[in-house]
Amino acid sequence: MTSQTPVAVITGAASGIGLATVRALLAGGWCVGGVDRDSDAVARANREFETHGGAAVFRAADITDETAVADAVAGFEAELGPLKGLVNSAGIGRDTPFFETTPAMFRQIHEVNVVGTFIVAKAVAAAMRRTGGGAIVNIASVSGLPGNIGRSAYGASKGAVITLTRIMAVELGRYGIRVNAVAPGPIETPMVQAHHTPAVRQEWNERVLLRRYGTAEEIAEANVFLLDEARSAYITGQILAVDGGFTTGGLLGLDRA
Numbered sequence: 012m013t014s015q016t017p018v019a020v021i022t023g024a025a026s027g028i029g030l031a032t033v034r035a036l037l038a039g040g041w042c043v044g045g046v047d048r049d050s051d052a053v054a055r056a057n058r059e060f061e062t063h064g065g066a067a068v069f070r071a072a073d074i075t076d077e078t079a080v081a082d083a084v085a086g087f088e089a090e091l092g093p094l095k096g097l098v099n100s101a102g103i104g105r106d107t108p109f110f111e112t113t114p115a116m117f118r119q120i121h122e123v124n125v126v127g128t129f130i131v132a133k134a135v136a137a138a139m140r141r142t143g144g145g146a147i148v149n150i151a152s153v154s155g156l157p158g159n160i161g162r163s164a165y166g167a168s169k170g171a172v173i174t175l176t177r178i179m180a181v182e183l184g185r186y187g188i189r190v191n192a193v194a195p196g197p198i199e200t201p202m203v204q205a206h207h208t209p210a211v212r213q214e215w216n217e218r219v220l221l222r223r224y225g226t227a228e229e230i231a232e233a234n235v236f237l238l239d240e241a242r243s244a245y246i247t248g249q250i251l252a253v254d255g256g257f258t259t260g261g262l263l264g265l266d267r268a
């Protein structure tokens with residue numbers, strides 16, 4: 012790699028939105044260090060991206076493990092160069108009614124979505140502070156904005172990611188580090204395919220103004236834009252809903268009355 016090639020770390024890099032972001036960044040001339048806890052998927056990704064001549068390197072690590080994250084981040088910096096971008100896409104979720112949500116489920120979702128995001132952001136931001144700044148995108152969700160049914164644990168975790176994003180933007184701006192969040196609506200990924208029943212799909216399709224699920228590539232484009240210093244240098248502390256208009260809609264049925 013040349014010393015000018017920007018390097019980004021992507022978590023949840025072996026599936027869905029993370030994997031689409033890796034592809035979009037490589038197409039945009041970035042190098043990528045990918046982290047995922049699924050070691051089989053990491054091995055597949057390393058094989059898939061072999062042809063990119065070392066521009067994409069994947070490591071198996073759990074983002075809730077501070078030591079594993081520190082090792083991965085140091086390894087990417089040594090192998091690829093100074094870190095200029097981070098997309099925190101690793102996350103877990105499920106739909107569970109409030110009264111059926113247990114403290115164990117609540118803790119598990121917060122441990123990955125909030126604590127894990129914080130651990131990776133802190134490690135990468137420390138590297139960026141040493142090397143002149145960069146840009147971070149935390150993947151939140153529309154479930155962290157309005158109150159979606161069944162999302163007490165997941166929605167609260169994504170609400171925390173949104174607040175964490177704003178506070179990081181406030182504290183890290185002085186180091187030339189921009190921090191934004193992307194809040195996806197329903198996106199066709201393995202996570203959604205595992206959890207969305209036909210009834211859930213129908214409801215989303217009725218409430219999303221564009222009447223369809225989004226693609227992982229559409230989220231990846233927003234991530235690349237927010238990492239790209241040439242296009243978004245004055246944007247920080249923002250929460251960008253990429254949701255087909257879901258969070259803008261109110262009553263949608265009047266045209267059918």
Ligand SMILES: NC(=O)c1ccc[n+]([C@@H]2O[C@H](COP(=O)([O-])OP(=O)(O)OC[C@H]3O[C@@H](n4cnc5c(N)ncnc54)[C@H](O)[C@@H]3O)[C@@H](O)[C@H]2O)c1
Pocket residue numbers: 022023024025026027028029046047048049052072073074075099100101102103104123127150151152153194195196197198199200201202203
């Ligand atoms: N798909 C959607 O509709 C949607 C909507 C809003 C927000 N999101 C968010 O987007 C992000 C990506 O979701 P996706 O739909 O691509 O899901 P996905 O399940 O396809 O990908 C998530 C990846 O994260 C990895 N991961 C999970 N926990 C991890 C951990 N502790 N350490 C390391 N890696 C871990 C998984 O192994 C997986 O490869 C998540 O934060 C999710 O909450 C998704």
